[in-house]
Amino acid sequence: MNRARRDALVGYAFVGPFLLVYAAVLVVPLLMGIVISFNNADLFGRREWIGLANYAQALSDPVLRQAFFNTLTLTLLIVPPLTVIALLLALALNRNTRLAAVLRGVFFSSLVLSVTIVTLIWRFILTPDAGLVAVGLQAVGQPPIPFLSDPAYVIPALAVTTLWWSLGFPIMLFLAGLQQVPGDIYEAAALDGAGRWTVFRRITLPSIRRTLLLVVMLQTAAQLQIFGQAQLLTGGGPGGASRTIVLYIFEVSFGRWELGYATAIAELLFGMILLVTLLQYWFVTRQEGDRA
C-alpha cells in the first residue's frame, strides 16, 4: 500500500465515526423527510403516496401564507439591527481594559440562557398589567400597551426579545474577526492620515467582510426558523398574528398529526433558507474576484 493511500485511509478512519452519526441523525432523516412529504402520513406510520398534493396544499394555504409573512417580517426586523448593534458593541468592546472584559462576559452570558428563561424575562418586561414597561408608562401617566395581545405589537415585541437574546454570539464572532486584523495596518492608516470613519469604512469593514457575511448568513438561517419565543411568549397569537413557519409546522405535525403536510412545509422552508443563504454568499463573494 503506498503512502498516500495509507494517509487517506487514516483520514477516513478519523472522520468515519462522525460521518456515521451525521448520516444517521441528519442525512437519513432529511431524505426520509423528502419521501414523507409525498405521502399522506401521520405520526403512527400510516403512509399513502399522494405525489405533490401536500405541496399544492401548501401553496394555497392562507395560514401558511400568514406565517410566511410573519417570519419574513421578523427576520427583516431582527437580522439587520442585530448585525449592526453586534458590530458596534464588538468595536466598543475590542480593547484591553478590564471593563471591556467584564462587558464581553455579560453580553456573552445572554447566549447561554435558554429560550424559556428569555421569554420569562421578557414577559416580566412586556406584560401589560405589571410589566416593567407598563410601570414606566404609568409613571408618566400613559396607559399600558398590550404588547403580547395586540396584533400590531406582537411582531416587534418578538423581534426585540430575539435581538436581546441573540446578541452574544454575533458579538463574539465579530470580536474574533476584529482580533484577526493585524494591528500594524491600523498604524499605517494612522500615518496615512485616515480619520475614524475612513478607518472603519476602508480598513475595518473590508477586513471583517467574511465575518460579516457569516453573521448575516447564520442569523438569517436562524431567524427564518424562529420558533421558541413565538410559542412561549404569544403562542402564535393573537389570531395567528405572530405564528411563524416553524410554529405552524409544529402545530400541523403534533397538533393535527398531518406529518406528510408538515414535512412538505419543512422542505419548502429548507429550500428557502438554502436559497437565501446562497444568494447572500454569492452577493458578497462575487465582488472579491481574485482576492488572495
Next chain:
Amino acid sequence: MSGLELIDVSKSYGATRVLDGVSLSIAPREFIAFLGPSGSGKSTLLRIIAGLETLDSGEVHLGGQRIDGLAPGARGIAMVFQHYALYPHMTVRENMAFGLINAKVPKDEIASRIAQAADILEIGSQLDKKPGQMSGGQRQRVAIGRAIVKQPRLFLLDEPLSNLDAALRSRTRVELAQLRNRVDAALIMVTHDQAEAMTLADRIVVMNDRRIQQVGTPAEVYARPANAFVARFVGSPAMAMLAGRVISGESGRLRVRLAGGAELQTAVAAAGIAADAPVEVGLRPEHVTLAPPGSGGIAATVELVERLGDRTFIYTRLAEGSEVIACAPGFSEVRPGDEVLLAIDAAAAHVFSADGTAHHPEASA
C-alpha cells in the same frame, strides 16, 4: 530648514523605563541608522517620532516645528513597517493612493506621483495586484512606494531588510542607498545588523540600555567607540577585551600589565587615569597577528579558525582565560588546539576604565 530634533525624550511602560533622556539632532537629508541589541528601545524611539507611541516627557521637532502633539498623519512622516503593513484588500495602486486621498491631494497629482514611484521601484506592471499576490520583495517595494508618494520630510524604516533572503537583502540595500539620493528627506532606519548600518548610514546612533551610547559616522563609531559597550557591539568579529592594571606610563602614554603578566605600551594618553587603576584593553582582530615561533609573543591556544579566503580569523584563548581574536592574511593553516604566539599592536589598543569610558590611542608623534 532644520531636520529632526529630539530633546530629552523619555518613555516608560508601566514601571519599566524604556527610553531615558534621549536627545538627538538629525540634519534634513541625513541617513541615520539606529543600531542596538534587541530590547534597547530602537523601535520605541522610532514609533515615538512617528506618533504611534506617546512620550512621557521631552520634545520632538521636525523642520523647526514641534510635532510631538500632532497626530501621526499630520507630521509629514512616512514609515515602512517591518512586516510592510500593506492594506490586504486594496490593490497596490490603492495602497499608495490611500494616504494621498486622505490628505486631499488632487486626483491627477496622485496619479502622477504613483506613476513616478512605480517607475522608480519597477512595480509599474503590478499596480492592479493585491499584496497577497506578490512576493516578499515586491511587497517591500510597495511599502517603500507608499512612503515615497507622500513626499514626507522624514522616512522611518523599522528593520526594512530583516524579512528578506540574503540575495534580496543586498539588492534592497543598494536600492535604499539609491532611494536616499532621490528623495529630499531625512531617513532613519532601525537595524540589528551592523553591516547594514555601516554601509548605508551617514551617522549611526548606537543604542543600549535605554540610552543613546554614541552618535557618529561609521568610521568614528568603529575607530573611536565612546565606551566599552559600543566597542564590543560594533565590529565583527567583536573587539577582544583583556583585563589589566595601569602601571607607570612612559612619555605620557599608558602602560598596562595584563592579567597574564604581559605588558603593553599603549598610545593612549595617561592623563586622568590613576596608576594601578583596573582597566580593560580592547583589541580589534586586525591588530593581533600570529608571531613566528621563538619571538616574544603572548602564548595562546587556538579554539576556532574562520577562513574567509582573503583572510583568516583565529579565535584563541590565553592561559589566564580571556579570548583574543587574531587575524592572518590569506588562508592560514593553523588548527584548533594549536599553541600559537600572538603579536599585539599595542599602539592601536583602546583602553577602557572600570566605568566603561573609552580612551583611544593618539596618532603617534
